[in-house]
Amino acid sequence: MPFLGQDWRSPGWSWIKTEDGWKRCESRSQELEKESNQRNPDHSIILNNEDEEVFSNEEHGYASKKRKKGHFRNDTNTQYFYREKWIYVHKESTRERHGYCTLGEAFNRLDFSSAIQDVRRFNYVVKLLQLIAKSQLTSLSGVAQKNYFNILDKIVQKVLHDQQNPRLIKGLLQDLGSTLCVLLRGVGKSVLVGNIDVWVCRLETVLAWQKQLQNLQMPQQVGHGLTLSDLPLHTLNSILYRLSDGSDIVTLGQVTPALRMLSEDRRLWKALCQYHFAEKQFCRHLILSESGHIEWKRTYFALQKCYPPREQYGDTLHFCRHCSILFWKDCRLALLFKDSGHPCTAADPDSCFLPVSPQHFIDLFKF
Secondary structure (H helix, E strand, C coil), X not given: CCCCCCCCCCCCCEEEEECCEEEEECCHHHHHHHHHHHHCCCCCEEECCCCCEEEEHHXXXXXXXXXXXXXXXXCCCCCCCCCCCEEECCCCCCCCCCCCCCHHHHHHHCCHHHHCCCCCCHHHHHHHHHHHXXXXXXXXXXXXXXXXXXXXXHHHHHHHHHCCCHHHHHHHHHHHHHHHXXXXXXXXXXCCCCCHHHHHHHHHHHHHHHHHXXXXXXXXXXXXXXXXHHCCHHHHHHHHHHCCCHHHHHHHCCCCHHHHXXXXXXXXXXXXXXXXXXXHHHHHCCCECCCCCECHHHHHHHHHHHCCCCCCCCCCEEEECCCCEEEECXXXXXXXXXXXXXCCCCCCHHHHEEEECHHHHHHCCCC
C-alpha cells in the first residue's frame, strides 16, 4: 500500500535524498504558509492606529490565503505557455488522446510572446490577433483571453518604444474595439466568457491604447551623417520596389521630391498589381486615362477594395502533415543542429512541412 499524505486522495509527499538521509520536500506554498504563520500575531484581534477593531485572526488567515492565491495567479502579466513551441492538432478523440485541440489551447502553447520580438514574425502575429479579434474572440477561454491581451499589451508598448509599424497596430485596435463594442452592447453576457466588468475594462484599455498611438510622434534625429535624400536614385528606386504595400509607397513619396517622382512610376505600380492580384482580377478593373494609358496606381487601390491583397510574411507557423503538429520553424537551429522545430518521425521532414497563413491557422480549429 503506498504511503499517503494527510488527504487519502493525494499521491503522497515528495522526498529528496540528502547526505543526512531522506527528507520530505515541501512545496513553495507550504513554505509561504509557514512564514505567514510566523509573522502573524498571536492575538485574535488586529487593531489599527486608532485602536479600532478590524477583523479577527481567523478572517486574517483567510485573507492571507486569498492574497497568496492571487499572488500565484496574478503576480505579473506573464503568458501561460509550455516550453515547447509546438502543439499536436487533433480534431477527434482517440484511444491515445482524449478531447479536442481548441484555438485557445493552441494560442496558449505557441510562444507568441517571443515571436513578437522577431522582426520576421511580428506582422504574422499581428495579423493573427486581428483575425481573432474579428471573429474568434468569444471562442477563447479565460486563460487564452488573458494571454491575448497580455501579448497585445507587449505589442503596443513595443510600438510606442521603437516607433515601428504603428499603422498595423492601429488597424488591429480599431477592429478589436469595434468587436468589443458590438459584443458589449448587442450581445452581452450570453457569449462572453468571464465577468462583463472585465470586458468593459478591456475596452477602456483598448481606447487608451488608441489614444496613445494617435499622439505618437516620431522623434527628429539631428545629425550630420547620411540621410535618405543623400542616396542615389537607383538605390531609392530599389527601396521602393522592395515595398509590398501601396500605402507605404505613397507615404515614402512624401519625404523628398525625388522619392515623389519615383513613387509615381507606372512600372512600379504595374509590378505591384501583378504581385498582389491575378491577371483576371486586374483586367476587369483597369482604369484608363484620357490619353488611353492604364493608370496602374488608381487600378491598384481599386483592386484593393475588391480583393484581398497577397499576404507576405518573413516567417510563419508550419504544419507537419506527417505528425499533425503545428510549430515554429527556427531556420537557424535547423541549420546548426538539424532541428526541425518539433519531434518529427518522418524520413524526410522538410517534405512534410506546410506554411500556415493566419487564416489557415483559424480554419484548423473550425470543426
